[in-house]
Amino acid sequence: MAAPVNVLILLALPEAIGNQYLERLRAEFPQLTVDLVDHHSKAGARIADAEILVTFGAHMADHVLEQGIRLRWIQALGTGVDGIADRPALRDGVIVTNLRGLHGPAVSESVLASMLALARDLRRSLANQAQAKWTRFPVSLLKGRTVGILGIGVIAEELAPKCRALGMRVVGISSVDRRVAGFDRIWSRDQLEDAVRELDHLVLLTPYSEATRGIVNERVLAAMKPTSFLINVARGGIVDEPALITALTERRIAGAALDVFTEEPLRADHPFWALDNVLLTPHIAGFHTGYADDAVPLVVENMRRFLAGDVANMVNVVPR
Secondary structure, eight states, rough: OOOOOEEEEOOSSHHHHHHHHHHHHHHHHSEEEEESSSGGGGGGHHHHSSSSEOOOGGGHHHHHHOOOOTTOOESSSSSSOTTTTTTTOOTTOOOOOTTSSSOOHHEEEEEHHHHHHHHTHHHHHHHHHOOOOOOOOOOOOTTOOEEEEOOHHHHHHHHHHHHHHTTOOOEESSSOOOOTTTTTTEGGGGHHHHGGGGGSEEEEEOOSSTTTTOBBOHHHHHHHHOEEEEOOSOOGGGBOOHHHHHHTTSSSEHHHHHOSSSSOOOOTTOOGGGTTTEEEEOTTOOOOTTHHHHHHHHHHHHHHHHHHTTGOTTBOOOEE
């Protein structure tokens, strides 16, 4: 009789959320041994026996892969696989899959919320509310403004028409020379410094890679208009954070909405917390109450194919 296949779910999230994945995978695959831990330090003996790991890259650590000597497949529960595929401890032959294509609605709505909050200086209104202070001030409109999207993938293709519906002009910045429906213009990524000169909002959606690490640097920030805003819902490492802090402190740009950071969680003494022209969220642009409902069917489908030996047709296999 074949030994049972062991699955470890590693999610540094509230217990109720982790249990959604645990209970549904156990129900779908009663023949499997499925366990859940809420921190990589608790993986212990479970990872040594696991052939399948379900996790987020941000929740990982080197020792998980070093001790996971039986691992054959890792299902990332996000689009990005940094923290997994870029770790030297990941052995050749381990399949990595992600949830590409799942985040369009949530992340595009998050971007819209950020642009509206920045344009209307919502942080100022909330500060006034906390002080019972009645102060009226004019706000900016999104209508007639230009938004630039760095990274034209599934999320950008969903975001662009929503921006146009608000009366915005939409330009894309891409590593590939192409035409994309819903965009008024496409710039090459090599032209980023020129592209940002005309933008009122720069939205970062590009994947993190060696080519995009620190791509929004001091020169790019200097080229932006002093009235423009930066929205980062991609990865923290795409932005030169010290340069951004300087640009925000000296009002070289009007403000930023940041959901991702080079180091997460953001430490309590980080300068970003004290800046009055920054909106901070804890990496939740794609996270919503129905996330597990959206994610589990794809995980289940990949699990069926993996168990059947049909690895060639697993969904969203990440090239190694």
